[in-house]
Amino acid sequence: MRVGPTKRNAAILAAAVAAGTAAWIACFASLPRYSDEATGNIRSVSFWPSMVALAFAIGFAAGPRSSRIGGLLVGLPALLLAPWTAPRGDNDGLWLLIVPVLAFFVAVLVVVAYCGGLTREFVRVRRTDPHAG
Numbered sequence: 864m865r866v867g868p869t870k871r872n873a874a875i876l877a878a879a880v881a882a883g884t885a886a887w888i889a890c891f892a893s894l895p896r897y898s899d900e901a902t903g904n905i906r907s908v909s910f911w912p913s914m915v916a917l918a919f920a921i922g923f924a925a926g927p928r929s930s931r932i933g934g935l936l937v938g939l940p941a942l943l944l945a946p947w948t949a950p951r952g953d954n955d956g957l958w959l960l961i962v963p964v965l966a967f968f969v970a971v972l973v974v975v976a977y978c979g980g981l982t983r984e985f986v987r988v989r990r991t992d993p994h995a996g
Contacts, residue, residue, distance in 0.1 A: 872929045879921045879936040886913055887941040891949055907950075911968070914938065918972040922979025934976025938969035 890910035918937045922930035942965045949961045 872925055875921060875925045876929065876933055876936050879917075879933045880940060882917055882921075883914070883937040884940040884944070886910060886917065887944055887948070891941075891945075914941075914968070914972060915975055918976040919979040919982075922976030923983045925976075925980060927977070927980035927984050930976045930980025931973050933980075934973035935969060937976065938965065938972040941965055942969055 887910070890907055890913075914937060918934045921933040921937055925933045942962070945961050945965055949958050951958045
C-alpha cells in the first residue's frame with residue numbers, strides 16, 4: 864500500500880513536533896533550574912544550529928507547500944515549553960528574554976524550512992529536466 868502525500872506530510876509534521884520537543888528538552892529543560900555555573904553552555908549553544916538544520920531537513924522532506932508549517936512546528940514546542948522549563952540561571956530575571964528570542968527564532972525557522980522546501984523543488988525540477996533554469 865502506498866502512502867499518500869497527506870499521510871506522508873502528517874508524519875513529517877509529527878516528526879517535526881517530536882524532534883523540536885526532544886531538542887528543547889535535551890538542551891534546555893534538562894539543565895538545573897537555578898545555577899550560577901555555566902554547566903549547560905555546550906548543550907544550550909548546540910540547540911540553535913541543530914534547530915536550523917532540523918528545520919531545513921523538515922522543509923526539504925515536506926516540500927514547498929508544507930514546509931512553512933513544518934518550520935513552525937519545529938520551533939513551537941520550545942516556545943510553548945520555555946516559560947515553565949527554561950533555566951533561570953542566577954534568578955536575575957534575564958531568563959524571561961528567552962520567550963521573545965524564541966519567538967523571533969521560530970520566524971527564522973519558518974524561513975529556513977521554506978528554503979528547504981524550495982531546495983527540494985529545485986532538485987526535483989533539475990532531476991526531471993537537466994536543462995531547466
